[in-house]
Amino acid sequence: MDTHSKLHMTTDEFRNQGYKVIDWIADYYEHIEDYPVLSRVQPGDIRAALPASAPQKGKPYQDILADMDKMMPGITHWQSPNFHAFFPCATSGPAILGDLISTGLGIQGMIWATSPACTEVETHVLDWLIDMLDLPEKFKSTTTGGGVLQDTASSSSLVALIAARERASNGDTNKNGSNGHLTAYTSHQSHSSIEKAVKIAGMGKNNLRIINTDETFAMRTDLLRSQIEQDIQDGLTPAFVCATVGTTSSTALDPLEAIGKICKEFDIWLHVDAAMAGPAALCPEYRFIHEGIEYADSYTFNPHKWMLTNFDCSVFYVADRKMLIDSLSILPEYLKTKETETGAVFDYRDWGIPLGRRFRALKLWHVINYYGVEGLQEYMRGHVANTQQLKMWIEEDDRFEVMAPVPLNLICFRHKNGDEFNERLLNELNASGQIYLTHTKLNDQYVIRLSVGQATTTLAHLKRSWELIVNTAEGLNKG
């Protein structure tokens, strides 16, 4: 931007067009329920609506904004109160405005000196969150640990694995790359990003042990222990266990305390992935999900899922920050500063994969300040209560069955007519445009997942959705 310019947008033009974009977003939210939740376009439709090549001459900004009409049919409306697919990706007004300020400032916080506020607000807010969620003190920056924002839990789990790999190999993998003897452990209900991380880190998926689960889909610790013992007997080195608080399929809760004791006994890094469920611990009554968390070496949850902060924003804590930094640090001449060399500051480039970093903490700062702890608690409690009400309606209808425990805000259920019927039911519901649901498989059965978490989902929405589900199933039965 420039104050007066032929090439760049002037600040006056930015004001005028910026107001219009703000209005465009507000209008979108006012009419969000008018769109089909799941986009109906076919592969290639959106590309076909766009010019084949880039314009030689620039276009007035209002034409670019108008071009959004060509893209909107290709949008799946994650912020719709009727979006119940996957996990929520809830945003909010303060989050959007906080991120806008970050974008406007356009700073890059790779090291402390390149914008001290970017580093310090991040450290500060992540320390706040430890108290807010009643997490262990060892994760605080004021002790041996610390928090950092990653883009996603995939990246959080990857850096945890790298640190674990280096701890188990005494830094030898970073030096010599020989790590075929290291093993990792997670349940068969854990997130796909764990297998992906094991591959990226060069540990080999054959060295990832997939531990079976109990009837609640939680990791069986007897099997974990026997697998570890077997591996040690075979001359391998167990390096990493990932436990999940709220699995993606069914929000199952791995028993952290029992897993933690095993990790402690065998000196294995315990990483806890609470990507979606973590912020439930804002409410004391849901803190049972974190029982045993004091054994964790690292922990991640995503405010961009169920805490009203727009994507991307994944919180990652580590108990021994030195281990993490030693695993990832680089220090070329052009990044040396006196603050870095004296170690007086955090340089977050050494806490994750990318060197460059946005001022991501600003949106989190906005959300926490706007809602306050009590507002966030009210939001969580509302979703859990509404989910439990919906679960009762499903249980009361003997044509349907709930297929997994519902500790928080996700219901796995199915119609009793079998796999094929449930798949048709899901497709029919999604085709209606009135709801978006996804599926999983539990005990080899096709199961419909209904996840509650978007900011504006109310009990009235869930009631209408339940009626839609019942009526659609009836229609299919008749058809």
Add this chain to the structure above:
Amino acid sequence: MDTHSKLHMTTDEFRNQGYKVIDWIADYYEHIEDYPVLSRVQPGDIRAALPASAPQKGKPYQDILADMDKMMPGITHWQSPNFHAFFPCATSGPAILGDLISTGLGIQGMIWATSPACTEVETHVLDWLIDMLDLPEKFKSTTTGGGVLQDTASSSSLVALIAARERASNGDTNKNGSNGHLTAYTSHQSHSSIEKAVKIAGMGKNNLRIINTDETFAMRTDLLRSQIEQDIQDGLTPAFVCATVGTTSSTALDPLEAIGKICKEFDIWLHVDAAMAGPAALCPEYRFIHEGIEYADSYTFNPHKWMLTNFDCSVFYVADRKMLIDSLSILPEYLKTKETETGAVFDYRDWGIPLGRRFRALKLWHVINYYGVEGLQEYMRGHVANTQQLKMWIEEDDRFEVMAPVPLNLICFRHKNGDEFNERLLNELNASGQIYLTHTKLNDQYVIRLSVGQATTTLAHLKRSWELIVNTAEGLNKG
């Protein structure tokens, strides 16, 4: 957001506060030169200005916006026309507004179905850019290749390395994790992210061969060849070469054609890192930087550096997308869709580290449409011409010397008074608040880097900066 709510920001409030944030950003740009470019706070100053714990009750949005005053002293002003440190991280009005729309929509494009427009606009714009920069057709989505947006070139280089690792090990590393026999090659002037990637990928930094450079700081291909031959003789498997177009220290240009021929001869993956310099190829007269690019298996450049698109936005192309996808793909039940299973669409979750993805292409779409190809060319040409003018001023002053070739927009220079003097000079200049410069070492000498690329930097700014440098040096000589 909600149309009427006690808990959430209403759309009316969003409009009112949104306008204020837009004004806040416009005001910031109108006064950006009034701030010291490099933040002057001491470690801990920003944290000390913030409340020790999170508020129990929420705050009105205007108070949160007012709180920005506490953070501004901790901002280093990357968008100032007097920011010449590191590499540029130039943004622009259309980029900010494009990203705001993306944030407002709040969608998550991990797979095609979760917002087809997010995937298709990304594919489309990256195909546009191949024509705009005259890159090889094999990178186009319509052939065997394709483009994808990553957060940073660090991630782009990492995924290139993973794909190379799997190609060289026939997928064995992903399976079994044994990769101690694979070697990688780059020049000692390449970016630190290459060493970091080698460590993350579990290949071991001892298997990274650092190749020496010639008098222009470009990789010596005779040494590359002899090292590869030696490694093969030693029973190792050369897997990956990273060539740099525009090194971070001095914008040196590795000889792509000669390197490419060697990679072809020995069947080694060639990755080209043109993070900052790449978009210069928008102008036909600067396309010499890419001579030999047809040999590359993958290529990255960052529109968030020198192409007016706010951070983060790194373009990554691969010639054989199947190789990349095979290296990174995962397909759990809960992510299966019919479009994915038939292979009719791209699912970008398999093209990078994170599963989740913002609608990042929107800001790039905005920038290209707003400026047009000609506007972007004008912008590039202005910066190169101004940099060359400054270089002449430096060369004409016999107290100073230029220390490396200046092919584009970065000048490495020093005062002839030696290392210690130059370090003092740099510190004094940065302390003035009127400019921000960083340093590097070339041939073991301390060298000041002056990088040109922020949107609003004009020749007048460079002239004032040069006078400041000369006067500050004179002052130091007298003092």
